[in-house]
Amino acid sequence: MPSLLIVEDDASLRKLYESEFAEDGYVVTAVSSGEEAMERLRTAPPEAVVLDIRLGGMDGLDVLRRILQDKPEVAVVLNSAYPSYKQSFASWSADGYVVKSSDLSELKHTVAAALARRCHAV
Amino acid sequence: MSLLFRLTTVLHGLTDLGAISSALLSTLISEQGLAFDRAVLFLLDDEKKRLRGYDAAGERERALTLDFWRLLDHFPESLSDAVRLTLDPRRRLRSPLSKKARRLAVTLDDPDSPVAEAARSGRVVCPVVQGHPDPEGIVQALGHGPWSFWPVTGTRGVAGVIGVAGGYAHPLPDTVRAPLVMLTHHAGLSLERGRAYQDLERQIAEMATVQEVSRGILSATNLVDLLLLISRVSSRVMEAGWAVTWAAEGPEETLRVASSCGLEDEGGALLDRLRPLAEKCSGTRRSLRRTDAAADGTLPARGDGNPRSILLVPLVAFDRTVGVLGVGDRETSADRDAGVFREADEQFLSILASQAAIAIKNAQLFEQVREAEKRLRETQALLMQTEKLAALGEMSAKVAHEIRTPLSAVGGFARRIRRSLADDDPNAEHATLIVKEIQRLEEILTEQLEFARLSRPRLAMTNLVEVVRETLLLVREEAERQGVAIIEEEEPGLPSLLLDPDRVKQVLLNILKNALGAVVRGNRIFVRTDRAGGDLRVEISNDGAPLPGEILESLFVPFATTKAGGSGLGLAVAHQIVKEHGGEIQVRTGGAWSVSFVISFPIRENQDRRRVPPDRRKGRDRRRAA
Numbered sequence: 001m002p003s004l005l006i007v008e009d010d011a012s013l014r015k016l017y018e019s020e021f022a023e024d025g026y027v028v029t030a031v032s033s034g035e036e037a038m039e040r041l042r043t044a045p046p047e048a049v050v051l052d053i054r055l056g057g058m059d060g061l062d063v064l065r066r067i068l069q070d071k072p073e074v075a076v077v078l079n080s081a082y083p084s085y086k087q088s089f090a091s092w093s094a095d096g097y098v099v100k101s102s103d104l105s106e107l108k109h110t111v112a113a114a115l116a117r118r119c120h121a122v
Numbered sequence: 123m124s125l126l127f128r129l130t131t132v133l134h135g136l137t138d139l140g141a142i143s144s145a146l147l148s149t150l151i152s153e154q155g156l157a158f159d160r161a162v163l164f165l166l167d168d169e170k171k172r173l174r175g176y177d178a179a180g181e182r183e184r185a186l187t188l189d190f191w192r193l194l195d196h197f198p199e200s201l202s203d204a205v206r207l208t209l210d211p212r213r214r215l216r217s218p219l220s221k222k223a224r225r226l227a228v229t230l231d232d233p234d235s236p237v238a239e240a241a242r243s244g245r246v247v248c249p250v251v252q253g254h255p256d257p258e259g260i261v262q263a264l265g266h267g268p269w270s271f272w273p274v275t276g277t278r279g280v281a282g283v284i285g286v287a288g289g290y291a292h293p294l295p296d297t298v299r300a301p302l303v304m305l306t307h308h309a310g311l312s313l314e315r316g317r318a319y320q321d322l323e324r325q326i327a328e329m330a331t332v333q334e335v336s337r338g339i340l341s342a343t344n345l346v347d348l349l350l351l352i353s354r355v356s357s358r359v360m361e362a363g364w365a366v367t368w369a370a371e372g373p374e375e376t377l378r379v380a381s382s383c384g385l386e387d388e389g390g391a392l393l394d395r396l397r398p399l400a401e402k403c404s405g406t407r408r409s410l411r412r413t414d415a416a417a418d419g420t421l422p423a424r425g426d427g428n429p430r431s432i433l434l435v436p437l438v439a440f441d442r443t444v445g446v447l448g449v450g451d452r453e454t455s456a457d458r459d460a461g462v463f464r465e466a467d468e469q470f471l472s473i474l475a476s477q478a479a480i481a482i483k484n485a486q487l488f489e490q491v492r493e494a495e496k497r498l499r500e501t502q503a504l505l506m507q508t509e510k511l512a513a514l515g516e517m518s519a520k521v522a523h524e525i526r527t528p529l530s531a532v533g534g535f536a537r538r539i540r541r542s543l544a545d546d547d548p549n550a551e552h553a554t555l556i557v558k559e560i561q562r563l564e565e566i567l568t569e570q571l572e573f574a575r576l577s578r579p580r581l582a583m584t585n586l587v588e589v590v591r592e593t594l595l596l597v598r599e600e601a602e603r604q605g606v607a608i609i610e611e612e613e614p615g616l617p618s619l620l621l622d623p624d625r626v627k628q629v630l631l632n633i634l635k636n637a638l639g640a641v642v643r644g645n646r647i648f649v650r651t652d653r654a655g656g657d658l659r660v661e662i663s664n665d666g667a668p669l670p671g672e673i674l675e676s677l678f679v680p681f682a683t684t685k686a687g688g689s690g691l692g693l694a695v696a697h698q699i700v701k702e703h704g705g706e707i708q709v710r711t712g713g714a715w716s717v718s719f720v721i722s723f724p725i726r727e728n729q730d731r732r733r734v735p736p737d738r739r740k741g742r743d744r745r746r747a748a
Binding site for chain 1: 522523526527528529530531532533534535536537538557560561564568
């Protein structure tokens with residue numbers, strides 16, 4: 001079972017992602033801030049992260065940079081309400097970029113594809 | 123004799139040439155004066171070439187002018203009243219003898235003329251007896267003499283000649299001779315003064331006209347009206363049969379007839395013949411005065427519509443020739459030489475021309491200012507719209523982002539609920555509704571965010587044809603589903619432009635979506651990319667239902683949608699993006715296609731200038747200007 005870390009500061013959406021990905025068979029952990037995410041990555045690194053960009057303290061792009069440095073093997077899918085970050089240089093190094101939507105199929109598809117690429121690479 | 127002394131004082135008080143002449147002649151013929159039978163006054167003309175009969179008096183005038191002296195006897199201080207009441211200025215024009223006198227003219231160098239001889243020599247020429255050659259026709263016109271002619275001398279030489287006849291045998295007795303000599307001296311001074319006043323009055327009148335005309339001309343700012351006004355005014359004040367203005371145009375200062383007045387069928391042939399003269403006038407910046415064809419051969423022979431006389435003056439303002447002003451065919455009047463312009467006329471028209479030239483220059487500048495002002499207003503309006511849209515975009519972006527996250531959660535849970543319900547559960551339909559409505563809200567947010575993105579362009583040298591092709595890929599599937607054919611055309615070899623390809627794609631997509639919303643099965647959408655003048659254009663047309671007029675007007679206004687489910691931003695966004703590229707979107711209705719959107723991007727404004735170093739660019743611009 002692939003392990004997935006959800007980083008999302010909106011409680012409702014966090015709950016939705018938790019339920020949906022769990023149903024799809026992921027081992028899901030959900031946190032609400034960048035700091036918590038870094039902590040989790042240190043103690044129990046997941047195979048993939050769904051990462052919101054606008055977070056309360058440390059933002060998603062900082063978290064992404066740290067992951068690329070410390071845990072480059074972890075797949076990261078950025079998930080934001082802002083389509084504009086798609087063009088941001090930092091976003092290019094993520095495995096995927098999905099604009100938030102009530103329809104989770106694109107997000108799920110992107111996470112699965114990112115994980116599949118990782119497996120091939122390894 | 124007392125009358126003679128009174129005359130000397132009276133003459134000093136008179137300024138009107140007609141009154142001076144009347145007082146003078148009446149003294150020569152009245153019983154209380156010198157008691158001649160006839161008297162005539164010749165005046166030397168302005169250019170000192172000819173002596174012209176001015177006035178004459180005889181038996182009839184003797185009675186008429188008697189009242190003048192009688193009135194002065196009773197009211198010695200009321201000279202001006204006496205002149206007004208008894209020396210009727212029109213008398214001279216009505217008197218038959220005076221009329222005959224005015225027809226007399228003699229050139230100053232005529233060797234046979236006793237009048238000319240008196241003026242030339244400054245001495246009395248007498249007697250001219252009966253039977254003597256009568257070159258001027260004086261005897262025939264004014265009666266038998268013997269006549270004697272007395273030069274009238276002022277401070278500037280001879281001013282005229284007085285002729286007297288009858289009443290005495292020749293040689294004249296000293297009692298007549300001495301006072302006559304004295305009288306000619308006074309007359310000389312008075313006539314000189316009278317003429318000076320006459321000139322002064324004419325000049326004042328002319329200046330007043332110039333001033334009035336200038337005010338009129340300078341307040342006219344419409345160039346076409348102004349040029350017409352200049353022609354009209356010139357022909358009127360110059361008493362000319364016609365007037366014309368040529369305007370110097372272009373770097374070559376080519377003359378073009380700008381306005382005319384008094385010429386039939388726009389003066390076609392006549393003005394063609396005058397063109398070389400006008401060009402000469404413009405080239406030399408000197409006025410040209412021609413009296414007749416015979417004078418120098420520059421004008422075609424007189425008759426059938428050819429001008430008798432012309433006067434051309436250059437229109438020069440701020441050291442630039444702006445054109446030529448011409449008048450021709452002076453209308454003949456009693457006091458003027460028939461149909462001829464004189465030096466004073468030339469000076470007068472030159473003054474008028476200098477004012478007119480400044481007015482023309484002003485009007486030209488004013489038109490430039492008006493044009494610049496119009497452009498400024500347009501830019502300002504665009505700027506305001508841009509700012510409004512930018513503010514609107516910022517605000518809507520903020521709202522969109524705030525809403526998107528909770529909306530995703532709501533929609534996501536609604537999907538979960540829908541999935542958990544059996545298809546026949548009545549709540550399943552409700553959950554589906556929630557899912558669909560949220561999807562629609564999310565689509566609106568996506569459009570809003572595109573709108574907010576407008577302020578940050580990402581420019582690259584772009585092949586417009588490729589952008590069109592890529593965009594068509596996105597809509598082709600939808601078009602096929604709707605049963606609508608997309609016809610694609612492109613002109614080969616189009617240049618690349620510096621564009622924001624994503625945004626241009628957005629523009630095309632928005633217009634294509636709009637077109638797909640307007641067509642039904644069997645309709646066609648036509649997309650053509652080509653070059654027109656300095657623009658690259660993309661035309662997107664369809665043969666769907668035509669757009670009603672009121673929709674056309676609000677087509678590019680944000681939120682003014684008529685489409686169910688549309689945000690009303692699509693075309694506003696498209697418009698904004700194209701404007702930012704310096705281009706425009708035109709909408710045409712009717713014709714082969716019911717609606718055509720034509721998007722144009724100016725080629726020159728959308729070039730990559732960063733590649734050219736600043737100094738080289740300057741050089742290139744200069745070459746282009748040359």
